[in-house]
Amino acid sequence: MGFFDSIKTKLKHEFIDIIEWLDYSDDTLVHRFERYQNEIKNGAKLIVREGQMAVFLNEGKLADVFQPGTYTLDTQNLPILTTLKGWKYGFNSPFKAEVYFVNTHLFTNEKWGTKSPIILNDERFGLVEIRAFGTYAFKIKDAGKFITKIVGTDPNFTNFEINEHLRSLISTKFTNTVGNANIPIELYAANVSELSETCLEVMQPEFDFVGISLEKFFIENVSMPEDLKKEIFEYTRIDKLDLNKLTQFKTAQAIEDAAQNQGGTAGAGMGMGMGFVLAQQMAGSMTNPTVATASQATGTQVSPPPILSQSSYFYASENQQKGPVTIEQLQKLFANRTVNKETLVWKQGMADWQPLKNVEELKSFLGGNTPPPLPKK
Template identity: 75%
Template sequence: MGLFDEIKKKLSHEFIDIVEWLDNTNDTIVHRFERYQNEIKNNAKLIVREGQTAVFINEGQLADVFTPGTYDLTTQNLPILATLKGWKYGFDSPFKAEVYFVNTRLFTDEKWGTKNPFMLSDERFGLVEIRAFGTYSFRINDPGKFVVDVVGTDGNFTNYEVNEHLKSLIVTRFTDTVGEANLPIELYAANTTELSETCQEVMQPEFGRVGIELEKFYIENVSMPEELKKEIFEYSRLDKLDMTKLAQFKAAKAMEAAAKNEGGTAGAGMGMGMGFVLAQQMGGMMNPQAQQQVFGAPQQVATPPPMPTQVMYHYASNGQQMGPVSIDKLKELFASRTVNKDSLVWKQGMQNWTALKDVEELKSFLGGSTPPPLPTA
């Protein structure tokens, strides 16, 4: 064997490449296999490990995609690339192609959050500002589409790069979903599981368009201003409380405080006495049987007549019906010229709207009435 044959044999062995990627990072999604001028030798070995997919790109066009396994790169294993290259009789010389290894494992615990508060409309509290944050997990389920549509020619594409795109998508779809849910504001924090599942269903088609599967989506917290939290808390308490007992309790506290403010032993004693009596009365209302055991049969207490009902008036202003208001309020409106003597008013019992000047009890608004003379001594 001549010297030329030895060199040719040695070079032929060097031409057999191994195309593989050993991932030593935790954040790389796509790695481009670098070769001089992207040349791959005939019968090169392609090794695709578990959790990887190899994508071949020819002159910017998607060619063959390989799942985990070991392959000899021949025209039989590269049908799409062979068609694109126009090989009719196989190939013996190096060929050019870009090889991208795509990490298909599950990327977990990715963070998302609203950078700025967004507005929601609530029937009871009006426009409110809320924020939200949480986590999500994803995997690449269509490596070819992902490389073509997202990665492009990036030689080392990390999850940080894709997360910037995904976070914007998540926040946009999250705010749309929350706005369309039209829930009472206090229920958002209490229904994060259901809301998370709904958001995942809404977002999945958007992720799928670029070859990504949204595996999980979690809302960890929905926050709002402290003032709104206190208002919601007070509202929920009032909704559950017996308002009659609450009013009695507050009246007892107010009377006790008033007695203390009078000063002196008498004032303190009065306060303690009132507090003790009111406490007994409230305890009796909550436990009538105990009251009967301690004090005997309840005594008949005279019930005062009902408070007289206040007459309320409706009035016309700028062609619109306003009110009802009390006669004192109507007098203030007359003094501020919101209504005048010709303004129409109406109260329960009147058949028709009548000018203010023609209603007997309202004529005092007009002034000009002369009092009778003082009696002589």
């Protein structure tokens, strides 16, 4: 290659520019393409890769935004650029413009959290404090708006610079959202998915205002003081408790414990009786907690609920304990031969199990209503 060919090649390269950005970093959001005096030549090539947008500014004002693709900078193909100085002369002279490349990739796993506790007024627990933290994902949606409202003239704008602003925005909006939600405090930890979706909808307009799309928002944990957490657990258990089922369970438990008592039939009978009394007392205290509380506070003796009827009998059948049943029910069992005069029976107050024929008030089952013979004269 001769001397003049070399000069011609250099001049040719001087007037054909390639404007592109090869991003080798993971945290750069905006990069300004640096040129001498920001001059762009006629016929320059603009290369915008996938995951990028290019923004042209003239004298600090937005001129145009380019999506991914390869462009020849010519007023015939891009008439909007004729507003820039120099372009109206058909590129007879270079024009000046600032070119910013914007990274539009999705930025994931960004952290957020409440800097200080959020104070809520719960109708059952009063003023309570909660904290929350999680992650979010975002990307640049409107490159022109993002440049003019956030970046300004920063030549290399990074993720670190925007994250502090976004975390403050999220914390403020999250506090407002949970404050206006007015849901019971115990439901926050159990409904983080629904709360996350609500916060995403509330925060999205604020992100749109600066050209950012909030793609994902997750609440990983809602925490509260340990004493409040224990109080909520106890309240939730009591609130969901079925007192009738609890009474039945305690009664069955007392009967089972008494039946397994191997200390003798008398002990078994007494154990069953005490089991019924305790079950009734427990049911009464839980059904009317005001009375139980007043008794404990004043130290006075509150009359217990009535015990089972004295005429309620247990009976043995096929080596198993059955009952309790009333006398009328026991009489029907006798009539259909489920029990007989030798069947062992027991009720509260009896020292031991006795055959039915030996219990005075049950002798009527045996035809005891027949009067004895008249005395002889």
